[in-house]
Amino acid sequence: MHGIYEKDLDLNLLRVFVVVAEAGSVTEAASRLYLTQPAVSAALRRLASTVGSPLFVRAGRGLALTTRGQRLFTSARPLLQALVEATVSPAAFDPKTSERTVRIGLSDANETWLLPPLLRALDEEAPRMRLVVIPVQFRTIAEALGSSAVDFAVTVADELPADTRRLTLFWGGFVCLYDPRHARIGKRLTRESYLAHEHIIVSYNGDLRGIVEDALGVQRRVRVSVPMFHSVGALVEGSALLATVPAVVAREIISLRPNLRTTPLPLDLGGAPTELLWRNTVDDDEAIRFMRDLVVRVVKTVRGPEQTPQT
Structure with missing residues (x-):
């Protein structure tokens, strides 16, 4: 590439050359290019000087290509046409034939319920497209989007660029997940009972602080801290441990472990929106837009996430 730039070739000269070759006349070419005849003639002289050989000879009232000019015309014309088409007519995206790979950031709370129906929909509508799933959460999503590690993401987020x-x-919202065969919480889980029990927490920092500690400043009796929600169901089942998890996560866990139950929290954690996030630089990427729209449709179809009332 350095050799190309060292030639210092103005590609506009090639455009002038091709039009002159097609028209066979400087006058006609000037009219088509909305330039003056002297400007067209000057461009031809500059190009001939760069090439190091005459490109046209006089032929009656017009111009004819030299052998060198004919070779240049044969090579340059399709390339210029391809550049024009690439500029004004971007390639159409067809999900049925596209082989694009899209990188989607998913929090672990959303991966289990969203990914299976998304893949089924993808199999029907875009069978050749592929997904690369990158784990993200509210602390890492800004960097993942900013570095283009992901094309878009589905997660909870704070402030973003x-x-x-x-x-x-x-x-x-959040609910309390428990095994009623081992955890005795009574008809209604009270704050005192909640804090008296031992807990499983999910901590992205690798410490003993979870959503309750961070949001309310209340310290629970933490028995185990795990980095993701995937193992929570297995740890709760068969134990007296409580787990405070998003309602949509609890529903997926119970679908696999029907002995488990949920109950409203005795603490008000409020709720947070799960969002579809992407940078405006990929707004016009049809493949990424298609995948985002597919996620929106899947979410509406599965109706998974509904706001859970808090007590």
Whole structure:
């Protein structure tokens, strides 16, 4: 590439050359290019000087290509046409034939319920497209989007750069997950009972602080801290441990472990929106837009996430 730039060739000269070759006349070419005849003639002289050989000879009232000019015309014309088409007519995206790979950031709370129906929909509508799933959460999403590690993401997020587009998919709350065969919580889980029990927490920092500690400043009796929600169901089942998890996560866990139950929390954690997030630089990427739209449709179809009332 350095050799190309060292030639210092103005590609506009090639455009002038091709039009003159097609028209066979400087006068006609000047009319087509909306230039003056002296400007067209000057461009031809500059190009001939760069090439190091005459490109045209006089032929009656017009011009004819030299052998060198004919070779250049044969090579340059299709390339210029391809450049024009690439500029004004971007390639159409067809999900049925596209082989694009899209990188989607998913929090572990959303991966289990969203990914299976998304893949089924993808199999029907875009069978050749592929997904690369990258784990993200509210502390890492800004960097993942900013570095283009992901094309878009589905997660809970805080403040993000101004060039981030955000679409709320649903509002979700938290519930208490437990095994009624071992955890005795009574007819209604009270604050005292909740704090008296031992807990499983999910901590992205690798410590003993979870959502309750961070949001309310209340310290629970933590028996085990895990980095993701995937193992929570297995740890709760068969134990007296409580787990405070998003309602949508609890529903997925119970679908696999029907002995488990949920109950409203005795603490008000409020709710947070799970959002579809992407940078405005990929707004015009049809493949990424298709995948985002597919996520929105899947969310509406599965109706998974619904806001859980808090007590």
